[in-house]
Amino acid sequence: MNQSPVLENLHIAASDYTPEIRFDVDGTFSICGKSYPENTFEFYAPVLSWLETWFTLPKQPPIVLDFELIYFNSSSSKLLYDLLDILDAHREQQDIRVNWHYHPENESAREAGEDFAEDFEYLNIHLQALA
Amino acid sequence: MRLDELQAIVEDHGIIFLAYGSSLTQDIIASIASGLEKNQEFSELGLGFSSDIFTVFVEVAQNMMFYGRRHPELQSGEGIIVIGRDAEGNYYVHSRNTITADDKTLIGDKLNTIQSMNRDEIRQMYRQLRKNGAHAHDAGAGIGFYEIARRCDRIEHAFSAAENGLFHYVFKSWLYARGGKS
Numbered sequence: 243m244n245q246s247p248v249l250e251n252l253h254i255a256a257s258d259y260t261p262e263i264r265f266d267v268d269g270t271f272s273i274c275g276k277s278y279p280e281n282t283f284e285f286y287a288p289v290l291s292w293l294e295t296w297f298t299l300p301k302q303p304p305i306v307l308d309f310e311l312i313y314f315n316s317s318s319s320k321l322l323y324d325l326l327d328i329l330d331a332h333r334e335q336q337d338i339r340v341n342w343h344y345h346p347e348n349e350s351a352r353e354a355g356e357d358f359a360e361d362f363e364y365l366n367i368h369l370q371a372l373a
Numbered sequence: 374m375r376l377d378e379l380q381a382i383v384e385d386h387g388i389i390f391l392a393y394g395s396s397l398t399q400d401i402i403a404s405i406a407s408g409l410e411k412n413q414e415f416s417e418l419g420l421g422f423s424s425d426i427f428t429v430f431v432e433v434a435q436n437m438m439f440y441g442r443r444h445p446e447l448q449s450g451e452g453i454i455v456i457g458r459d460a461e462g463n464y465y466v467h468s469r470n471t472i473t474a475d476d477k478t479l480i481g482d483k484l485n486t487i488q489s490m491n492r493d494e495i496r497q498m499y500r501q502l503r504k505n506g507a508h509a510h511d512a513g514a515g516i517g518f519y520e521i522a523r524r525c526d527r528i529e530h531a532f533s534a535a536e537n538g539l540f541h542y543v544f545k546s547w548l549y550a551r552g553g554k555s
Contacts, residue, residue: 258403278406278431280399313424315431316503316520323503347420350428350524357500 249299252292260285261311265292269303274310277318286321293328297336304337305329310372311351319354323361330362340367387458389415397438397452406431409456422551425524426464429546430456432521433468440470447471447539462550469543477532477540484530484544487522495522521546 249267256262261275279285296302307329314322329338342355352369359367383391389412390405406427409415415423437452452470459465472480487495499519522528527547532540 258407259399278402278435312420313427313431315428315435316516319520320503320506320516345420348424349421350425353496353523357496361500361504 249292249295252289254289263289265289265296267296267299269305271305271307272310273322274308276312277314277322279318282315282317282321286318286325290321290325290328293325297328297332302336305339307338307340308343309341309355310343311354312345312348314354323358326358326362326365326367330365333365338366340365342367342369343372344369346371386455387460388455389458390456391453392434392455393453397434397441397454399435399438402431402434402438405434405456414458419551422464422548426456426466426548429466429521429524429548430454432517433466433544433546436517437468437470440472440476444473447473464548464550465545466548467543467545469541471535471539472542474538474540477542480542481530481532483518484528487518488528490522492523495519499523524548 251267252263252265254260254263256275259276259278259280261273261277263273265271309322326340329336329340332338340358342358344351344355352371355367355369359365359369382388390408392401392405409427409430410423415426418426434454437454441447441452447470452468454466454468457465457467490498499516502516502519525546526549529543529545529547531543533543535541
């Protein structure tokens with residue numbers, strides 16, 4: 243008999259240069275703050291791997307992923323792309339909604355959200371200006 | 374050392390932050406970034422403009438940090454990075470470090486290409502490179518320069534010969550004043 247993987251909620255506290263990450267087993271995911279880690283790949287590897295494991299769980303609730311990033315460097319942008327790529331690979335079997343929150347004054351943040359929405363045109367990505 | 378001379382240079386050039394030395398670390402970068410955020414003048418620029426300046430600074434500084442780590446033999450103590458503002462309220466990030474002849478070619482080619490592109494071409498190339506998995510901090514090969522180019526109005530670069538076949542590499546990004554809060 244196959245044993246289901248045991249997965250705990252993934253919570254990583256924010257630092258001066260890394261975002262707060264909350265990935266709950268119930269499908270509520272968020273990445274908030276700044277992202278310019280020293281080693282971006284090492285920082286995001288556990289998040290990507292957690293997500294891959296989550297998709298192996300026997301029953302998966304709908305996903306809502308909220309992004310609220312003020313600053314991120316280009317290597318973080320690559321890792322965020324990789325994360326969305328994992329979601330994109332599962333979009334046909336899974337109800338997924340991605341909310342890209344940006345400050346209305348922050349044109350680059352809006353543009354970054356637009357880029358992701360165009361890169362993953364079949365993924366349900368919503369741009370939302372913060373009030 | 375005449376510190377008043379240094380003070381005069383800082384004032385003449387509107388320098389807000391300056392880091393000197395070969396060993397830029399993540400903590401130094403983060404503390405300059407955090408100082409920048411707390412700088413009142415900076416915080417009044419509007420989130421869009423300040424975020425672009427911040428991102429350009431981090432991108433340039435991390436490039437220098439990673440370059441220095443990949444080439445410990447070049448740690449000559451000559452790396453310098455400056456954030457400043459001119460009288461018209463235009464901001465700049467100005468840096469100088471020592472690089473190898475091979476990287477001079479690589480970086481020079483990349484920057485010449487970017488300088489020949491318009492804003493939309495830069496944006497499309499950024500997305501293309503990100504999709505193809507280019508590493509952001511490989512010298513001249515990744516998307517870091519495209520990130521900088523997307524956020525600033527003008528980039529300038531120059532190389533000059535240094536000792537032992539190496540080169541001084543000077544890079545300056547300009548972010549023009551956006552007329553108050555943007």
